[in-house]
Structures are given as C-alpha cells and as structure tokens.
Amino acid sequence: MWCHDIGREHAANKPLLKTVFQVMTRLFSPRKTTLLFVIRDKTKTPLEHLEPVLRDDIQKIWHSVSKPSDHKSTPLSEFFNVEVTALPSYEEKEDQFKEQVAVLRQRFFHSIAPRGLAGDRRGVVPASAFSFSAQQIWKVIKENRDLDLPAHKVMVATVRCEEIANEKFSCLTSDESWLALEASVKTGPVSGFGKKLSTILDIHLSEYDKEAIYFEEEVRNAKRQQLETKALNYVQPAHQCMLGHLRSRAFENFKKGLEHSFNKGEPFAASVRVCTQFCMSEFDKGAADAAIQQANWDPTRVREKLRRDIEAHAASVRSEKLSELKAKYEKQLSEALIEPVESLLDVSGRDTWASIRRLLRHETESALSKFSTSLSGFELDQATYNEMVLDL
Numbered sequence: 001m002w003c004h005d006i007g008r009e010h011a012a013n014k015p016l017l018k019t020v021f022q023v024m025t026r027l028f029s030p031r032k033t034t035l036l037f038v039i040r041d042k043t044k045t046p047l048e049h050l051e052p053v054l055r056d057d058i059q060k061i062w063h064s065v066s067k068p069s070d071h072k073s074t075p076l077s078e079f080f081n082v083e084v085t086a087l088p089s090y091e092e093k094e095d096q097f098k099e100q101v102a103v104l105r106q107r108f109f110h111s112i113a114p115r116g117l118a119g120d121r122r123g124v125v126p127a128s129a130f131s132f133s134a135q136q137i138w139k140v141i142k143e144n145r146d147l148d149l150p151a152h153k154v155m156v157a158t159v160r161c162e163e164i165a166n167e168k169f170s171c172l173t174s175d176e177s178w179l180a181l182e183a184s185v186k187t188g189p190v191s192g193f194g195k196k197l198s199t200i201l202d203i204h205l206s207e208y209d210k211e212a213i214y215f216e217e218e219v220r221n222a223k224r225q226q227l228e229t230k231a232l233n234y235v236q237p238a239h240q241c242m243l244g245h246l247r248s249r250a251f252e253n254f255k256k257g258l259e260h261s262f263n264k265g266e267p268f269a270a271s272v273r274v275c276t277q278f279c280m281s282e283f284d285k286g287a288a289d290a291a292i293q294q295a296n297w298d299p300t301r302v303r304e305k306l307r308r309d310i311e312a313h314a315a316s317v318r319s320e321k322l323s324e325l326k327a328k329y330e331k332q333l334s335e336a337l338i339e340p341v342e343s344l345l346d347v348s349g350r351d352t353w354a355s356i357r358r359l360l361r362h363e364t365e366s367a368l369s370k371f372s373t374s375l376s377g378f379e380l381d382q383a384t385y386n387e388m389v390l391d392l
Contacts, residue, residue: 042086157215161223189245246286267377
C-alpha cells in the first residue's frame with residue numbers, strides 16, 4: 001500500500017511517482033499495491049471532475065516508465081489499484097475535515113481486512129520472516145544498479161525537511177505576534193509594519209534552518225524555499241491591506257490639503273501639484289516602511305491607483321470650482337447692469353441705447369478682466385479658456 005498526499009504541487013510529485021512505478025515493476029513480487037491519492041484543500045470543483053485528470057496523468061507516467069521486457073505491455077491495473085479521495089480545507093471546514101480523516105484512518109487500521117487498502121495479499125510474509133524478507137529486498141535493489149533511485153540521504157532529507165517546513169509554517173500561523181499584527185493592520189496602518197513582519201518571518205525560517213542544517217544541502221535549500229514562498233503567500237494579504245490603508249490615508253490628506261490651499265487663495269493648479277507631490281511622497285515613505293526583507297513586493301499598482309484617484313478628484317474639484325467661478329461673475333455682471341439699464345430706460349432719450357451699449361461694453365470688459373485673472377490660476381488649455389470667456 002502506498003499513500004500520497006497531494007496539495008498544490010502536483011507537478012512536483014511526478015518524478016517520485018515515476019520512481020515508485022519503476023521500483024514496483026522491477027523489484028517486488030506480483031502482489032498488487034494500492035495507490036491512494038489524497039487531494040488536500042479540495043476546491044468547489046467536484047471530485048468526479050478532478051479524478052479523471054489525475055488518473056490520466058498517472059497513466060501517462062506509467063507509459064513513460066521503462067519496464068522489463070516481460071512487462072512492457074502490462075497495464076497499470078496489473079500492479080496497482082488506484083484510488084482517489086479528497087479532503088476539504090482544514091482552515092475553512094475543520095469539522096468536516098476531521099470527520100473525513102477519521103473515516104480514512106479506519107481504512108488504514110483495517111488495511112489487511114478483505115477489501116482493505118492492502119488489497120491483494122499475495123506475496124505477504126509473516127512477521128517472523130520480515131527481517132529476512134527485507135534483507136532480500138535490499139539485496140535485489142543493490143544488484144539493480146541501473147535503477148534511477150534517489151540516494152538514501154536524499155530520501156530521508158526530503159521527508160524530514162518537509163516535515164520540519166510544515167511544522168514551522170504551522171507555528172507561523174499560530175504565532176501570537178503575527179496574529180496580533182494581522183488583527184491590527186485590518187483596522188488601520190501599523191507603524192513599523194515591515195520590520196515587525198520581517199522579524200516574525202525570520203524567526204520561523206531560522207528555526208527551520210537550525211533543525212534542517214544536518215540534512216542534504218540541496219534538498220534542505222529547496223524545502224526552505226518552498227517554506228518561504230508558502231509563508232510569503234500567507235502573509236501577503238496583510239501587506240496588501242497595509243498598502244491599502246496607506247493609499248486611503250494619502251488620498252484623504254490630498255483632498256483636505258487641496259481644499260485648504262484653495263480656501264487660502266492659492267492658485268488651483270499649483271495647489272494640485274504641491275498636494276500631489278506631498279501625498280505621493282507620503283505614500284512612498286509608508287510603503288518603504290511596510291516592505292519586508294524576505295520579499296521584493298512592488299507597490300507600484302497601489303501607487304498608480306492612488307495617482308489615478310488624485311487626478312480624478314482634482315479634475316472633479318476643478319470642474320466644480322470653474323462652474324462656481326463662472327456663476328459668480330455672471331451674477332456680478334447681471335447686478336452691475338440691471339439697475340443702471342433700468343434707470344437709463346426710465347429717463348429714455350435720443351442717446352439711451354448708445355448709453356446702454358457703452359455701459360454693457362464697460363461692465364463686460366471689467367468682468368472679463370477679473371474673470372481672466374481668476375482663470376489664470378487653473379492653467380487651462382487655450383481652447384477651454386477661450387470657450388469660458390466667450391460664454392461669459
């Protein structure tokens with residue numbers, strides 16, 4: 001019986017499965033072995049859709065294995081009973097996960113019972129003969145030098161380093177410092193976030209290094225890289241949350257700063273530039289503080305989102321202020337014309353309309369002069385400027 005746990009590294013399992021096939025066809029007795037594949041963290045995709053894909057991959061690996069001449073056309077089913085089962089996510093459905101694990105455990109406990117996981121019991125030996133049987137198996141392995149079997153230390157390192165990595169990842173997920181940091185960043189920006197998270201990650205990675213230091217270097221480093229990648233993927237949402245807080249804070253500061261500058265009488269376009277530069281710099285400093293040593297995560301996408309938000313808000317405020325400005329001067333012009341024109345009409349004479357035209361020209365020129373001065377602070381393009389002047 002051979003049980004293999006499949007997470008999200010299915011492609012990395014193919015060489016190991018190929019080795020198992022090769023050994024079973026070359027070395028052992030013809031009794032069948034059950035290959036039980038356990039898919040962890042099953043998604044919403046039904047098992048009946050996942051299983052055919054997995055079985056197809058297994059069949060392809062079987063065809064690629066070099067076999068003795070008398071087994072070249074032997075089907076996979078002659079040597080193996082292939083079974084596939086799936087377990088839900090432990091974190092999302094803990095009770096359901098434990099129930100299904102308990103059922104699976106019973107299959108192992110009663111593996112030698114009829115229809116148990118041990119399946120075909122041909123070739124089994126009693127316990128009293130196990131030592132001699134193991135010696136003979138090892139003798140056959142040594143005599144088949146062309147087998148592509150990994151060195152013993154590599155096999156041990158692979159199993160043990162993976163166990164250590166899983167243990168350290170579990171420690172990370174339950175680390176009180178990490179849980180407190182994760183909870184804090186959900187409510188708002190955390191000062192020194194990057195340094196705190198880097199320290200937490202370094203503690204658990206260093207613990208892995210201490211425990212795995214005596215195992216085969218290449219395997220040890222590969223499993224460490226997998227652990228680091230898994231840990232970074234796990235904490236990255238918290239980092240993204242931190243960047244989101246920084247973006248929101250910088251954007252709010254931009255809105256307040258722009259309104260304050262405009263109310264003080266500062267030119268609008270210049271105020272937009274100054275406030276934009278300040279808030280983007282504020283975000284960059286925060287993003288640098290949030291960066292962690294173990295990853296090179298680029299905050300550019302969040303930064304560009306902040307810039308787009310700033311530009312959209314500035315355009316909206318500019319449109320609003322220009323409309324207010326235009327309405328202001330239209331009102332002033334109307335007030336400057338209504339009473340004088342009414343007076344001229346009350347005492348109408350031969351030059352009344354000439355006087356009205358002179359009044360209109362004078363007040364219009366005066367309003368346009370002031371209006372143009374006010375518009376200069378917005379730094380409008382010539383076409384927009386001309387259109388607003390003509391409208392007034």
